Amino acid sequence: MQKPFSQACENNKSYILNTLKDAFATCANILEVGSGTGQHAVHFAKNLTHLTWQTSDLIDNHQGINLCIDDEPSDNLKRPLVLDFAKPWPVELVDGIFTANTLHIVSRPLVESFFKGVGLHLRNNGTLCIYGPFKYDGEFTSPSNAQFDLWLKNIDSNRGIRDIESIISLAKKEGLLLVNDVDMPANNQLLVFKRSA
Ligand SMILES: C[S@@+](CC[C@H](N)C(=O)[O-])C[C@H]1O[C@@H](n2cnc3c(N)ncnc32)[C@H](O)[C@@H]1O
Numbered sequence: 001m002q003k004p005f006s007q008a009c010e011n012n013k014s015y016i017l018n019t020l021k022d023a024f025a026t027c028a029n030i031l032e033v034g035s036g037t038g039q040h041a042v043h044f045a046k047n048l049t050h051l052t053w054q055t056s057d058l059i060d061n062h063q064g065i066n067l068c069i070d071d072e073p074s075d076n077l078k079r080p081l082v083l084d085f086a087k088p089w090p091v092e093l094v095d096g097i098f099t100a101n102t103l104h105i106v107s108r109p110l111v112e113s114f115f116k117g118v119g120l121h122l123r124n125n126g127t128l129c130i131y132g133p134f135k136y137d138g139e140f141t142s143p144s145n146a147q148f149d150l151w152l153k154n155i156d157s158n159r160g161i162r163d164i165e166s167i168i169s170l171a172k173k174e175g176l177l178l179v180n181d182v183d184m185p186a187n188n189q190l191l192v193f194k195r196s197a
Helices: 005-021 039-047 059-071 108-121 143-155 164-173
Strands: 029-033 052-057 077-082 094-100 122-132 174-182 188-195
Touching: 005 039, 005 052, 005 094, 005 122, 005 174, 029 039, 029 108, 039 052, 039 059, 039 077, 039 094, 059 077, 059 122, 077 122, 094 108, 108 164, 122 174, 143 188, 164 188
Parallel strands: 029 052, 029 094, 052 077, 094 122
Antiparallel strands: 122 188, 174 188
């Protein structure tokens, strides 16, 4: 198998890292869900040496993530766990959770499962960071995001760019408050949530 590659990850990883440096400054262990190609994990583990980065994804992506880690291993970067939003998560409590470009890929019930998982596995005072496109007051932030949403729904009608208000509401049910909403290139956001003590 050839190592998978995402140009989008290459383009966005330094911008995301800049925000994660602050957001995860006091965290020791991070769980990434939906690690994809593993490019984000390799970059963030290499540059956030104070913490341990645990990758995870559906089993189909593990070979690619492992190839990525083989090329750039770090002592603080962990091989992927099988983690499906729909099933119990194979982890204990973590200080931080990161996910990129997953919530518009999974169905709405799986978005709810994601937040239930966060509620069960993020410790008090923990930080959740979500990267991706969102709608505000029902409006896309750009014409290209509106086109992207149509493209997603043509593949699977359960997919689609989520309303930020529904994401904030699901987070609130798990004791998480939005503390930062950072504009990212290419009409994406990095949402930073904090769980109360
Ligand atoms: C668009 S990719 C994003 C990958 C990577 N985070 C990135 O930004 O390039 C969506 C990811 O969500 C994962 N995913 C899809 N359904 C999932 C589920 N039910 N549970 C956990 N992850 C899931 C996919 O395997 C894939 O890695």
